[in-house]
Amino acid sequence: MRQPKIIVVGGGLAGLMATIKVAEAGVxxxxxxxxxxxxxHSVCAQGGIxxxxxxxxxxxxxxxxxxxxxxxxxxxxxxxPVKRMCEAAPGIIDLLDRMGxxxxxxxxxxxxxxxxxxTLFNRTAFAGATTGQQLLYALDEQVRRFEAEGKVTKYxxxxxxxxxxxxxxxxxxxxAMDLKTMEVKTFPGDAAIFCTGGNGAIFGxxxxxxxxxxxxxxxxxxRGVDYANGEFIQVHPTAxxxxxxxxxxxxxxxxxxxxxxxxxxxxxxRTPNSIPVNERFYFLEEWYPKYxxxxxxxxxxxxxxxxxxxxxxxxxxxxxxxxxxxxIPREILDRKLEGILEIYxxxxxxxxxxxxxxxxxxxxxxxxxxxxxxxxxxxxxxxIYAAGECEYQYHGANRLGANSLVSCIYGGMxxxxxxxxxxxxxxxxxxxxxSSIFEREQKRQQGMNEALISQQGEENxxxxxxxxxxxMTEHVTVTRKNAGIERADAKIQELQERFKKMNLSDRTKxxxxxxxxxxxxxxxxxLARVITLGALARNESRGAHFKPDFPERNDADxxxxxxxxxxxxxxxxxxxxxxxxxxxxxxRRYDAVK
Amino acid sequence: MAENxxxxxxxxxxAAPTDRPHWEEFELTWRPHMNVIICLRDIAERPITRDGQKxxxxxxxxxxxxxxxxxxxxxxNGKARMACSALVDHFDQPIRIEPMTKFPVIRDLAVxxxxxxxxxxxxxxxIPIDGxxxxxxxxxxxxxxxEKAYPLSRCITCGICLEVCPxxxxxxxxxxxxxxxxxxxxxxxxxxAMNSHERLEAISGPGGVQDCANAQNCVHACxxxxxxxxxxxxxxxxxxxxxxxxxxxG
Numbered sequence: 050m051r052q053p054k055i056i057v058v059g060g061g062l063a064g065l066m067a068t069i070k071v072a073e074a075g076v077x078x079x080x081x082x083x084x085x086x087x088x089x090h091s092v093c094a095q096g097g098i099x100x101x102x103x104x105x106x107x108x109x110x111x112x113x114x115x116x117x118x119x120x121x122x123x124x125x126x127x128x129x130p131v132k133r134m135c136e137a138a139p140g141i142i143d144l145l146d147r148m149g150x151x152x153x154x155x156x157x158x159x160x161x162x163x164x165x166x167x168t169l170f171n172r173t174a175f176a177g178a179t180t181g182q183q184l185l186y187a188l189d190e191q192v193r194r195f196e197a198e199g200k201v202t203k204y205x206x207x208x209x210x211x212x213x214x215x216x217x218x219x220x221x222x223x224x225a226m227d228l229k230t231m232e233v234k235t236f237p238g239d240a241a242i243f244c245t246g247g248n249g250a251i252f253g254x255x256x257x258x259x260x261x262x263x264x265x266x267x268x269x270x271x272r273g274v275d276y277a278n279g280e281f282i283q284v285h286p287t288a289x290x291x292x293x294x295x296x297x298x299x300x301x302x303x304x305x306x307x308x309x310x311x312x313x314x315x316x317x318x319r320t321p322n323s324i325p326v327n328e329r330f331y332f333l334e335e336w337y338p339k340y341x342x343x344x345x346x347x348x349x350x351x352x353x354x355x356x357x358x359x360x361x362x363x364x365x366x367x368x369x370x371x372x373x374x375x376x377i378p379r380e381i382l383d384r385k386l387e388g389i390l391e392i393y394x395x396x397x398x399x400x401x402x403x404x405x406x407x408x409x410x411x412x413x414x415x416x417x418x419x420x421x422x423x424x425x426x427x428x429x430x431x432x433i434y435a436a437g438e439c440e441y442q443y444h445g446a447n448r449l450g451a452n453s454l455v456s457c458i459y460g461g462m463x464x465x466x467x468x469x470x471x472x473x474x475x476x477x478x479x480x481x482x483x484s485s486i487f488e489r490e491q492k493r494q495q496g497m498n499e500a501l502i503s504q505q506g507e508e509n510x511x512x513x514x515x516x517x518x519x520x521m522t523e524h525v526t527v528t529r530k531n532a533g534i535e536r537a538d539a540k541i542q543e544l545q546e547r548f549k550k551m552n553l554s555d556r557t558k559x560x561x562x563x564x565x566x567x568x569x570x571x572x573x574x575x576l577a578r579v580i581t582l583g584a585l586a587r588n589e590s591r592g593a594h595f596k597p598d599f600p601e602r603n604d605a606d607x608x609x610x611x612x613x614x615x616x617x618x619x620x621x622x623x624x625x626x627x628x629x630x631x632x633x634x635x636x637r638r639y640d641a642v643k
Numbered sequence: 644m645a646e647n648x649x650x651x652x653x654x655x656x657x658a659a660p661t662d663r664p665h666w667e668e669f670e671l672t673w674r675p676h677m678n679v680i681i682c683l684r685d686i687a688e689r690p691i692t693r694d695g696q697k698x699x700x701x702x703x704x705x706x707x708x709x710x711x712x713x714x715x716x717x718x719x720n721g722k723a724r725m726a727c728s729a730l731v732d733h734f735d736q737p738i739r740i741e742p743m744t745k746f747p748v749i750r751d752l753a754v755x756x757x758x759x760x761x762x763x764x765x766x767x768x769x770i771p772i773d774g775x776x777x778x779x780x781x782x783x784x785x786x787x788x789x790e791k792a793y794p795l796s797r798c799i800t801c802g803i804c805l806e807v808c809p810x811x812x813x814x815x816x817x818x819x820x821x822x823x824x825x826x827x828x829x830x831x832x833x834x835x836a837m838n839s840h841e842r843l844e845a846i847s848g849p850g851g852v853q854d855c856a857n858a859q860n861c862v863h864a865c866x867x868x869x870x871x872x873x874x875x876x877x878x879x880x881x882x883x884x885x886x887x888x889x890x891x892x893g
Contacts, residue, residue, distance in 0.1 A: 147834070258708070
């Protein structure tokens with residue numbers, strides 16, 4: 050039997066897990082990543098990973114985990130794959146444990162679990178407050194082992210530009226660029242798995258890393274790969290505002306007992322510790338007595354916006370609320386939250402052990418993404434697979450905390466073997482494809498680079514990016530009004546025109562970050578419109594998508610997946626049925642019993 | 644007058660690996676909580692030097708911007724550190740920004756740290772699991788042991804411990820503190836300990852743990868406060884014990 054060749058693009062949790070699965074099947078893998086894979090954005094995940102192990106006698110089960118996830122996602126996720134993920138989660142924790150992840154332990158030496166948002170169970174395994182980093186390293190180490198054995202070839206410092214499709218529309222490889230030499234090259238492959246993360250950079254400032262632009266997703270979309278539920282973007286309630294980045298303060302701070310509050314007095318100029326407890330407004334605890342500070346993120350974010358913008362109770366009149374862990378014993382903080390408290394102290398010079406932190410919501414997670422089928426992580430283009438945050442499948446209209454790590458790893462576990470099976474089923478592999486197919490794509494991409502480098506004008510890519518981010522953040526995040534969304538869409542189109550007058554102040558052909566950023570910006574602008582048009586059309590409120598003019602969830606008209614297609618160079622929205630066969634949709638109310 | 648406050652930065656530029664480096668000076672507008680990353684982005688948005696010359700944006704590595712990915716290590720006012728957590732207000736001006744010196748420069752502030760990943764391979768820095776199939780839980784571990792190992796597992800492979808180490812130079816192939824500390828981490832794990840002899844063997848000999856001259860710069864410079872000298876001492880003891888045992892009984 051012919052040995053297939055698999056390409057993986059992206060070396061975060063999903064990409065590494067897919068790589069491990071393919072290599073383990075004895076199939077060679079080429080792994081592409083912009084940054085050395087050990088520096089992927091998965092390192093930023095903090096609080097933990099969910100699995101219903103029921104180690105605390107609470108009666109937790111994988112069904113409960115499944116129900117919490119579907120309910121938290123406001124019934125937009127297709128149910129069968131979510132159920133399978135929740136069932137696989139305990140085994141995933143065991144695997145990570147065997148790989149040597151330094152999870153926190155109980156006195157008996159077992160893994161410890163803590164609470165997270167949107168559930169009443171202690172279901173989240175954690176390694177301090179740097180769980181994503183620890184998980185990424187464990188998978189990185191296993192991939193390094195396969196690399197040492199010659200089963201994996203890494204292309205670190207390469208950026209994906211486009212998929213190579215043959216005349217029948219089947220993916221036969223990829224076109225990528227070496228970020229050092231700026232060489233554009235094609236790589237044949239029988240299947241390509243995309244694990245390229247979220248697209249926070251479209252909103253300018255977010256909790257995402259620099260590489261999270263969504264450029265790969267956009268490039269695939271422009272080659273006919275459908276994009277689903279783009280309008281669903283998670284805004285995390287607690288981040289440290291910053292000009293270059295919004296630094297996440299994990300939900301685990303609240304999982305360990307952290308409390309969110311503001312002074313009951315508007316524009317209170319007192320220091321937080323001098324405000325007596327009875328003059329503090331613990332609004333989440335008051336409004337949501339059952340879940341308290343651990344309501345899902347969309348709920349907490351809207352509550353903070355209400356307190357700050359409608360009730361004008363932001364800290365000192367600013368856009369901020371307190372996240373307070375100063376009442377928790379230092380020994381617990383050091384053992385369970387050190388990683389994030391250290392970030393706060395380093396960047397703001399205030400010690401959160403003794404003084405409440407000032408936080409505000411920030412763009413955090415991309416629920417929508419590349420459309421995949423429900424069984425194999427396959428996209429609608431043969432040979433192209435997707436896993437991790439870049440695809441849409443597991444979180445519906447809102448992701449629960451600590452479900453991202455499990456969905457990334459699970460997606461990689463499914464996509465790897467599925468791509469191998471597909472590769473083996475092909476009558477003719479990528480080696481039989483005429484070289485002209487590859488040359489055609491390489492020339493097209495080189496042409497785009499040359500056009501950008503020689504382009505004349507006065508526009509600067511960073512300026513255009515910042516404008517896009519400001520407009521997207523203002524009109525297409527927490528509170529969405531159709532008039533504002535329409536203006537944002539017009540703005541993006543204006544930016545697309547101005548993009549043509551962009552002047553790359555660097556025209557060299559060696560490690561030219563301006564050129565690669567310009568390519569990313571091009572992709573971001575198109576994906577920004579997919580998000581915006583999806584949001585404009587969806588006249589209801591569901592999960593993270595909130596329109597005050599349509600405040601209720603509308604299952605009759607909108608219990609459906611948005612599926613954007615690229616048709617003749619235009620974005621076309623289509624809709625498809627959501628599988629709700631296992632848990633019938635019910636009202637989502639965290640202020641009442643579930 | 645806060646709105647008029649300026650930040651002066653000097654950046655060591657080098658267009659290609661073999662080019663001669665030169666300095667460029669920039670005048671930027673100060674903002675609260677400004678860090679070195681924001682300075683470099685400001686330059687990219689308006690690549691004009693202080694004396695009005697057009698230049699190119701500065702090439703530099705960055706990703707997470709919260710000191711957990713290890714990308715943006717560089718030398719700032721003479722000290723190796725992460726650019727994202729380097730807040731402008733903490734530095735004397737002009738702020739001098741240079742690439743690390745112990746790694747080959749790719750362009751400007753971007754350096755090639757691939758040697759560190761290669762050395763992780765050399766010392767087998769992984770747990771050799773049987774496979775990814777469902778085989779139940781991993782070994783139990785005392786909370787105390789986890790608390791000792793966890794800080795070691797926070798190493799971000801930034802290369803700062805190599806940059807500050809006097810033993811790392813063009814004439815040596817010393818692997819440096821980060822790699823040695825990873826040997827200790829994997830040897831501490833109940834499963835990893837089964838192969839500790841392989842790692843100790845790999846970390847002995849030329850370029851290995853014995854090349855440490857105990858300057859202790861690494862432990863002071865580590866942005867993650869990893870007890871690197873403790874790791875070096877432990878691995879050194881274990882390596883000596885292993886080679887003695889081999890010599891006596893081998």
